Amino acid sequence: MSEEFREIRLTLNGMPAAARVPVRRSLVDALRQDFGHTGSHVGCEHGSCGACSVVLDGLVVRGCLVLAAAAEGASVETIEGASDSGRLARLQEAFYRRAALQCGFCTPGMLLTAAELLARNPRPSRAEIRHYLAGNYCRCTGYEAIVDAVEAAARG
Amino acid sequence: MKPAPFAYRRAASLDELFATLREFGDEAQILAGGQSLVPMLNMRIARPAILVDINRITAIDYLRREDGVVELGALTRWRGLEDWPETGAALPLLAAALPLIAHPAIRNRGTVGGSLALADPAAELPAVALALGGEMVLASAAARRTVKVEDFFQGLYQTALAPEEAIIAVRLSAPRPGERFAIYEVARRQGDYALAGAAIAAGAGGCRVAVFGVADRAMLSPAAATLADADPAAPAAAFADALAQDIVFLGDREHPAPIRRHLAGVAVRRALDRLAAPA
Numbered sequence: 001m002s003e004e005f006r007e008i009r010l011t012l013n014g015m016p017a018a019a020r021v022p023v024r025r026s027l028v029d030a031l032r033q034d035f036g037h038t039g040s041h042v043g044c045e046h047g048s049c050g051a052c053s054v055v056l057d058g059l060v061v062r063g064c065l066v067l068a069a070a071a072e073g074a075s076v077e078t079i080e081g082a083s084d085s086g087r088l089a090r091l092q093e094a095f096y097r098r099a100a101l102q103c104g105f106c107t108p109g110m111l112l113t114a115a116e117l118l119a120r121n122p123r124p125s126r127a128e129i130r131h132y133l134a135g136n137y138c139r140c141t142g143y144e145a146i147v148d149a150v151e152a153a154a155r156g
Numbered sequence: 157m158k159p160a161p162f163a164y165r166r167a168a169s170l171d172e173l174f175a176t177l178r179e180f181g182d183e184a185q186i187l188a189g190g191q192s193l194v195p196m197l198n199m200r201i202a203r204p205a206i207l208v209d210i211n212r213i214t215a216i217d218y219l220r221r222e223d224g225v226v227e228l229g230a231l232t233r234w235r236g237l238e239d240w241p242e243t244g245a246a247l248p249l250l251a252a253a254l255p256l257i258a259h260p261a262i263r264n265r266g267t268v269g270g271s272l273a274l275a276d277p278a279a280e281l282p283a284v285a286l287a288l289g290g291e292m293v294l295a296s297a298a299a300r301r302t303v304k305v306e307d308f309f310q311g312l313y314q315t316a317l318a319p320e321e322a323i324i325a326v327r328l329s330a331p332r333p334g335e336r337f338a339i340y341e342v343a344r345r346q347g348d349y350a351l352a353g354a355a356i357a358a359g360a361g362g363c364r365v366a367v368f369g370v371a372d373r374a375m376l377s378p379a380a381a382t383l384a385d386a387d388p389a390a391p392a393a394a395f396a397d398a399l400a401q402d403i404v405f406l407g408d409r410e411h412p413a414p415i416r417r418h419l420a421g422v423a424v425r426r427a428l429d430r431l432a433a434p435a
Contacts, residue, residue, distance in 0.1 A: 001161040001205065023164035023207075026194070045157045046195035047262060059235065059264040065194040066265065069164050070187070070209050113261060134346035135259025 008072045012037070013081025021068045028052040028063025030071075031078060039079035039108050043137070050136030053109035054078050060116045079108035088115055091153045100149035102140030109136045114150045123154055159197035163206040167213060173322055174297035176208050182319035184208050188270035189233060191262045216269070216324055221246045224330050225290070230269025230323045238263065246330050249288060249337035249355060253280040256339070259347040269323040272308070275315045275373060277406075278349040282309055282374035284339065286366035287355040290328040296320040302327075312372040335359035338430035340423045341369075351411050352419035354427040356384070365424060370405050370416040377402040380424055388428060396421025 009018045012035060019034035026045075031037045031054065043051035045064045052063035055077035082088050088111050094100070101107045110133065117124055117132040124132070129150045130143070138146060167173035177184055185204030187193060188211065196202035210216070210231060217231040219240050226246045228237075234257055237243050243251045257263055257271075257280050271281045272292065285305045292303045294317060305326070308316045317323065331337070341353035350369035357364045363384040368374040379401040383390055396417050399405075405420070407413035 001163070003161050004163050006164065022161075024159040024161055024197075026158075026198075029158075045198050047191060047258075050259070050261065053261055056265075060261045061265045062191070062261055064198070065191055065262075067164070067187075067190070067194070067207075067209075070166075070190075070211060072166075116260070131255065131346060132260055135261055 006069045006072070008068055010071055010073060011075040013077055013084070019068075023067065023069045025068045026052075026064050027054065027056070027061075027066040027068045027071050027076070030068035031063065031076070034068075037078045037080050039083075041105050041108065043105070048135075048137070049106075050109040050113065051106055053112045053136070055082065055112060055116075060112050079112060082112060082115070088112075090156065091115060091118075091150065094149040094153040095146070098145045098149040098152060100141060100145040101138075106136055106138040106140075110138065110146060114146075114153070117150070118154055124150070126151060157198045159194075160200055160203045162197075162204055164209065165206060166209040166211075170213060170215060170295070170322075170324070173208060173210055173213065174295070174320070176206075177320045177322065178297045180206050180208075184319075186210055186273070186322060188231060188273070189266040190270075191258065191266035192270065192274050192276065210322070219243075221330060224332070225327045226330050227293075227325050227327045228268050229325050230267065230272075232268040234258075234263035234266050234268075235260075237268075247288075247328065248331060249339060249357060250281070250284050250328070252337065252339050253284050253355065256280055256341050256343075256347075256350070256353075262347075268326060272326060273315065273317060273323050275309050275313050276349075277312060277371060277373050278351075278353075278369040279374070280339070280341070280350070280353065280355070280368065283353060283355040283366040283368035285326060285328060286374055286376050287337070287357045287364045288328045289357075289364065290326060292316075292323060293325040293327065294318075294321045295324045296322070300324070306376065309373040309375075314373075332359050336431050338427040340427035340430060342419045342423055352416055352423045354420065354423035356424070356427045356431060358384075358431055367399060367403065367420050367423065370399075370420045371403050372406055375403050384424070384428055388432070390425075392418075392421040392425035394421070395424040399424065 041051040043049035183205040218229040379398040405413040
């Protein structure tokens with residue numbers, strides 16, 4: 001079967017953006033390859049690891065499990081936009097202070113997911129933090145420092 | 157790990173969806189939340205010729221409670237259920253199941269209709285639907301029909317859906333006075349697939365016991381329900397024996413059928429313990 005392309009327009013980190021993408025391309029691949037935003041990482045490509053997390057119309061989703069073509073017209077926020085906006089600053093500072101990252105591959109997904117948790121539940125317990133981040137894998141830290149950092153950010 | 161090429165159509169309405177399904181039949185695959193389908197595409201387990209994206213059909217994204225029945229539009233996302241103020245009162249068993257369904261980012265996107273249409277034997281919703289009782293609303297260009305939940309799931313990833321049909325909604329029974337509910341799941345990690353699970357509704361007329369993750373589909377076990385009514389304190393092994401009267405257990409290399417049988421008994425026992433515990 002020949003490759004089908006589609007012209008997609010979306011709002012990317014608050015700015016209008018457009019690209020012509022193969023319809024089988026995932027949102028995270030399009031963000032990296034067609035829009036030049038490489039902060040979202042491609043890990044397992046089947047929804048297990050959370051490294052590709054992006055915010056689609058206000059909700060954190062797996063960038064590997066949404067087709068770019070399906071995001072036509074949507075508002076997409078990546079770690080680049082979320083970081084530049086300053087809305088992650090408290091979490092980023094807590095991750096830095098607690099050394100809640102090492103290689104950094106999982107960190108964009110961890111930050112976006114943790115920010116969604118804190119928006120829904122400003123004072124989560126450690127168990128609630130673990131529950132919310134359970135879909136984001138980290139192979140470096142053993143998670144303890146990440147839970148500490150989110151807890152610290154919640155305390156402010 | 158990228159999908160094989162496919163054609164992509166976005167249906168703006170049910171009429172457009174039905175027209176596309178009629179045109180392409182079983183060449184077409186409906187794309188709802190995609191949280192199971194896209195991994196299968198990426199791994200090339202699924203290779204449809206054409207994907208029909210239904211995510212813009214807002215007419216099937218709704219929750220409605222009326223006359224003892226809760227109707228969930230097929231495009232209802234798990235997050236929508238988590239955020240619906242009435243879920244706890246109208247669907248307490250499903251409310252208890254929601255935290256077990258994958259992870260928050262998956263629940264932001266995954267849909268009720270997608271889970272039912274896939275009929276993954278380890279999924280929570282089919283078992284919840286069986287325990288509650290209800291019916292599926294299916295439709296095609298030609299007709300609309302309802303199928304009882306018990307008749308919808310037919311085997312491993314097999315349902316009563318015809319190639320030209322789509323799930324429009326599922327109608328589940330709302331709690332009757334005094335009815336209690338519990339779900340218990342054994343999984344290796346939070347959000348991972350169930351190795352075994354049990355969903356129970358206990359009302360005036362007795363228990364309904366559904367298990368998932370242990371056979372080719374979620375299944376009701378009348379024998380386990382009879383035992384739960386007759387001897388609510390029966391041990392897990394007795395429930396495993398009762399389940400075996402109704403269910404052919406299936407396993408894999410890591411968790412073969414005898415382990416699934418054992419875990420299913422444990423899941424029923426622990427779900428009953430939750431039922432007994434004060435709310």
